[in-house]
Amino acid sequence: MQRNKNVQYDADDLYDSADEEEYGGEVPEYTTEDKDNFATLTPVVRAELEETGLSASQTEIEEALWHYYWDVGKSVSYLKNSRTPRPQQQPSEGGGKKGQAKAKSKFDQAAEKSAEKAGPTPMPPTSAADWFRDIPWSNLSPEIQGHLVPTVPPRPYPKLLGGSSKLAKLAEERRRKAAAAASSNEAPSPDSNGSFNSLDRLNKPKDATKENDTPASQPEPKRYPIRKKREPTPPPREPTPPPPEPEEETPDIRASPTGFGRTLSTGPPHAALASSMTLQDMLGGAEEAVDAFTGPSPDDIVAKAQAHSKGEITAAPFSSKPKQNASSDAQLAKKTEQLQVAESTAPKVKSKGLDVPKLWAEGQADRKAQAAFVVIGHVDHGKSTLMGRLLLDTGGVSQRDIDRYQKQASELGKSSFALAWVMDTGSEERERGVTVDIAQHHFSTASTDFTILDAPGHRDFVPNMIAGASMADLALLVVDANQLASGLKGQTREHVLLAKAVGITRIVVAVNKLDLSAPEPWSQSVFADVQIQIKSFLSEAGFSEPNMAIIPCSGLNGTNVANSPPSSSPTSWIQPPIHLTLLQALEAFTPPPPALQTLTQPLRLQISDVFRGTLTAPLSISGRLRSGSCQIGDTLLLLPSNTQATIRAIEVAAEPREYAVAGQIAVLHLAVHGDLEAEGLRAGDVAVLAGSSLPSSASPSSVDDGASAPPTVVKSATARVKAVQALLPMGVEVFLGRWMVAGEITGLKCTLQQQQAGDVEETGELEARQVVVKKKKPRVIRQGEMALVELGLAEAGVVTKGDRVVLRNGGATVAVGFVEAVRA
C-alpha cells in the first residue's frame, strides 16, 4: 500500500499562526475532546511501548498522539523508532563511495590538532532567529526595505485532495481554532532588546510592522507562496526501502578545507557571526536585496525568460502583470543563460539503453494483467469498508492489522469502521495543511495486479475524484442498496458523469449493504430494483450495457466480495454465473495490455503528485504514463516549468523497476538539473522525454491524432463540450486531468449535432465523428446541447488536442468534453 505525499500548495502554505501551532511552535490549547482522547489513548500507547520494553514520558506520548491525530499505531511506531538507536556509520578505509565516511587528510588532522590547542572556536548561530537578530535594518532606507507578504497562490487548488476526509476535517478544525486564537492575540511585543524579532517582522504584513515605516508600494507577489520550514517528520511506521543508489556520484576523495584554508576563503571566524553581518552580506548586495523583494520573484523571472525565449506565451486574459521593459529584458537574458548553465550541470545517471517496447513484448506471456480502478460513490455508502474487505480477502492487508484496527476503533466507539481504517493506515505521514494526498493501494490475484485509487466521496473533494479517475482504467461505483435515491441526487450521479467525462468506459457497480435491506436482509427484489435503476442511469450517462457489471454484496460482512456466498438461504440466489463476485467482475473488466504502438510513441506523463522523498531521492513525481515508456537514466523535460530532470529510480505498484510503460502508474525519483525547487513543480504538470515531441493524448475517435504534436504550453483552447448546465461566456474552473486552472469561456463558437443517428455506443455521443454545425455563435448553450467553445486559461500549461476537459463553476460541473484545438 502506498500513499504519496504531495507538496502541492494552497493558501495554507503561507506563514500563519495556525501553522506555527501545527508545526510545533506554541503549545496548542486542547479542547475537552482532545483531553479525553489523551486520557484514553495515552495508557494504550504506554502499554504497547512497555510490551516492547520501552518507555516514554507523558509529554512525548501526548505529542505523538497529537501529531498523528490519535492514531495509536503510528504514535507507538514513531516512539519506538525514536528510541531505536541508528547504526553508527563506520569510517571507511580509503573513502570513496557516497555514504561512507571520508578519510581524513593530513591537513585535516593537523587542523584538528591546532583547533584543539586554540580552544573552542566561536560557533556561528544555529537558529534562523539568531541569524537575523542583529541585522542592521536601519541601515537601509524604509522605502527599500523588503516585506514578505502572504500571497494567494497563482494556481487555485482544491483544499484537500484525497485522503481521509475525517482526518482532513480534524486538521481543518485545529487550524480554524488556531487562526481564531491568533487573531485575538495582540501584536508581538518588543523583545528584551527593545526590538521586534526580525523573523516576526519578515513574516508580518506590512501594516503590522509599524516601526519599519512601510513603503508605499506593495511588492509584487511571489510566484510561489512562502513555505515554512518544518520540524523533521517522525519516521513512518513502515519505512519504505530507499531507492537504489544513483550511479552518477563519483567518490569525493578531496580533503575538506583546513582551518587555514577556511580562514583564507571566508575570512576570520567572526565574519560568520550575524552580529557583524549586514543585510547586503546575507542577501548579496543591496541592489539584489531590494530586487528580491520589490521586483518579480526569481521564479517569475525564470518563467518569463523561458516564455520570452520561446516567444509563445501570450498575455493572459486575466493577467495583471506589468509589461517587460528593456532593462528587465537584459535580466531575462541573463537568467535564461543561467538556466542553460544549470542544464549543463545535469547529473549523470547511467541509462542501460534498454529497448523497453521489445522487452515488454517479450515478457508479455509471463506477466499478469494490470488494472487501476477508481472507487467512486456517495459519502458513507461504504467505499472504504468495501476496499478494506477486498484487501483483507486478497491478502493486501493482514488479519493481524485488522485486529489491531478493530481494537483501536473499539476504543473510540467506532468498531464498525475497522475495515475502513485499512484505507487510512496505508498513508504515510502527511505534511498537514499543505500536503495533498492521493491514496493508492495494491493487491494481486492469480491473474491480475490491481491498483486501487481511493477517491473521496464528499462533494468538496470532487476535484480529487477527477484526478483519481483520470488515472484509472475502470471505475468501481459503490451504492448503498438502501439509499440509492439519495446517492443518485448526490455524488453518485456526479461521480459517474465525471468518470465518463475523463474517458472511463467500463464500470463495476457494487450494490452494497444488502445485509441491511428491508423488509428482510439480502432481499433479491431490493437488488433487482436497484439494478434496473442503475442500469438506466448508467446508460443515460453513456455507459454501454456490456461495459457495466452490477454486483450484490456486503463489504462489512465480506459477502460476495472476494468469495461466493454459501448456497444456503438468505444469499442462495447469489450464485455464479448469474452473479459474479466483485473480484471476478473486476478481473473480467481488466483492460487489455497496451498496444506496442502506444509504447513506441513519445512519453507523456501527467504528474499526479510531487513529493519529497528520502535523502537519496529528494524529489519524486508520480503519475500515469499515457503513452510511451521511460527507464532509469532517461532525461525528462518537465513542463511548463521547462526544467530537466534525470530519472534515478522507478517504482511501479510500490516495486522497484528498471522501466515503466504506457498505462502504468509509476513513481519516478528524480535528479533535477540545476536548481528546481519542489515548489517549481505542480501536480498537473507534464513530463515528456527531453528532446522528444509530444503525442496527442489517448484521444476520442473524432480527433485526428495521426501526427505527434510538439509540446505545447498554451493559454487558450477550443473544446467540444456537452453542457451539463446552460453555458454563457463565463468564468469556470478548468480541469485537464490532474491540472486545475482558473479559466473562462471566452466565446461560444457554435452548437453541434450528430449528422445521423449512428452507433455511438462505444465512443459516446459527444465523441461522434460525424457532427454538423447546428447554430453559429449562439448566445447561450442550453443544457444537454453539444457545442464548440473557446477557453481562456489564467495560466499557461500543457494542453494537447484530445485531452479530456471538465468545466466547473461554483462547485458544480457545468460541461464535459475534450480539446479540439490549442492556440499558443
Ligand SMILES: Nc1nc2c(ncn2[C@@H]2O[C@H](COP(=O)(O)OP(=O)(O)OP(=O)(O)O)[C@@H](O)[C@H]2O)c(=O)[nH]1
Ligand atoms: N451493515 C453494513 N454496514 C456497512 C457496510 N459497508 C459499510 N458499512 C458501514 O457504513 C459506514 C460508512 O462506511 P465507510 O466505508 O466509511 O463509507 P465511505 O463511503 O467510505 O465513506 P466516506 O469515505 O466518508 O465517503 C460505516 O459505519 C460502515 O461500517 C455493509 O456492507 N453493511
